[in-house]
Amino acid sequence: MSLIKIFEVTKTYKAGDGVVDALKNVNLEIAEGEFLALMGPSGSGKSTLLSILGGLNPPTSGKLIIDDIDVYALASERLADFRHEYVGFVFQQYQLIPYLTALENVMLPLAITSRPGREQRTMAQNVLDKVGLGTKSLRLPNQLSGGEQNRVAIARSIVNQPSIIFADEPTGSLDTKTARELLELFQALNRDGLTIIMVTHNKENLEWVSRTVYICDGIIVPTPEEA
Numbered sequence: 001m002s003l004i005k006i007f008e009v010t011k012t013y014k015a016g017d018g019v020v021d022a023l024k025n026v027n028l029e030i031a032e033g034e035f036l037a038l039m040g041p042s043g044s045g046k047s048t049l050l051s052i053l054g055g056l057n058p059p060t061s062g063k064l065i066i067d068d069i070d071v072y073a074l075a076s077e078r079l080a081d082f083r084h085e086y087v088g089f090v091f092q093q094y095q096l097i098p099y100l101t102a103l104e105n106v107m108l109p110l111a112i113t114s115r116p117g118r119e120q121r122t123m124a125q126n127v128l129d130k131v132g133l134g135t136k137s138l139r140l141p142n143q144l145s146g147g148e149q150n151r152v153a154i155a156r157s158i159v160n161q162p163s164i165i166f167a168d169e170p171t172g173s174l175d176t177k178t179a180r181e182l183l184e185l186f187q188a189l190n191r192d193g194l195t196i197i198m199v200t201h202n203k204e205n206l207e208w209v210s211r212t213v214y215i216c217d218g219i220i221v222p223t224p225e226e227a
Contacts, residue, residue, distance in 0.1 A: 003032035003163070003195055004053060009062030011048050011218075022048040023059070024218040030197065032163075035190040037206055038199045040215035046199045047168055049215065053197060054166040055083045067163070084112065088157030090167040094149045096141040102128060103137040106156045113160075127155040131185060147178035154185065158194070165189070167198040171205060183208040 011023040023045045030036055038046040051057035052064060055071050064071040066086060074082055088109075096105045106124040113120070128137050131151040133144075141149055150170065157165055167186070171179035179202075187208055190196050198209065206212050214221050 001032050002029040003067060004028075004030040004197075005063075005065040006053070007063045007065070009049075009052060009059045009064070011045075011052065011057070012060040021218050023052070026062070026218075026220055028213065028220065030195065032195055033190070033193060034211060035187065035196045035209045036198070037209040037212040038197065038215060039201065039203075039206070039212055041201070044215045045218040046215045050166055050168055050197065050199050054087050054089060054164075055079060084109070084160060086163050088160065088162040088165045090150075090153050090157050090165060090170050092169040092172040094141070094153040096149055096152060098141050101138050101140060102133060102144065102152045102155075105141070105152055106159050109156060109160050123159055124155070127159045128152070130158075131155045145178075147174060147181060150174065150178075150182055151185065154182075154189075158189065162194075164195045164197065167196065169199055169201070171200065171202060179205075 006026060006028050009023055009026045010021060012019050012021050026049065038049060040046045048057065052059050055064070058072045069082065071079065071082060097108070100108075103121065103124050106128060107120050110120040110123060115123070125134065125137055128134050131154055133148060133151050133155065136144065136148065141152070144152065165186075170186075171182055174182060183205060186196055186198070190210075198205070200206075212223060214223055
């Protein structure tokens with residue numbers, strides 16, 4: 001069953017006196033429960049596609065349908081609610097607040113909910129336990145390793161119990177061992193039912209995913225095996 005569908009998506013940016021097509025009439029379906037990699041060279045359009053899929057960047061033309069919802073037809077307030085309900089984001093730069101503890105960073109997405117503070121803390125502690133940081137919940141980001149900070153970012157992305165995780169080069173700044181641990185965590189979350197879409201340029205990451213989509217010059221191209 002397709003959870004995500006994009007139809008004829010084009011994204012155009014102004015560049016001086018001209019325009020650049022970051023994406024050109026892209027069509028793609030992603031099944032519920034997939035662990036999908038978006039792969040391509042720098043400037044290929046993969047991060048643009050990820051931001052469109054995540055409801056952050058409206059296409060110039062085309063449609064994004066998630067769970068039968070026409071995402072970019074939503075009013076701006078409803079779109080924000082949709083993102084909060086459906087998606088979590090993990091970025092290469094973890095974007096943790098340096099003066100908040102790991103627990104407080106994970107609680108941030110819950111701040112706009114009506115849940116009582118005690119429930120928010122319990123939910124945040126539970127996901128920190130899930131990512132293996134339950135005993136370090138009161139540490140500040142600078143008291144954690146890079147891999148641990150990444151796990152805090154992942155915990156923050158799943159605390160709202162979203163259906164989809166979007167990860168943009170999450171292993172880009174990690175050493176090989178830490179990257180492997182992160183991908184093992186993603187794989188475990190995927191087994192629990194999360195749909196995960198990950199941008200990567202590292203071919204070694206592809207052994208962890210269920211499908212790879214290759215992008216070049218703004219279009220989806222055949223996999224090396226199909227070419």
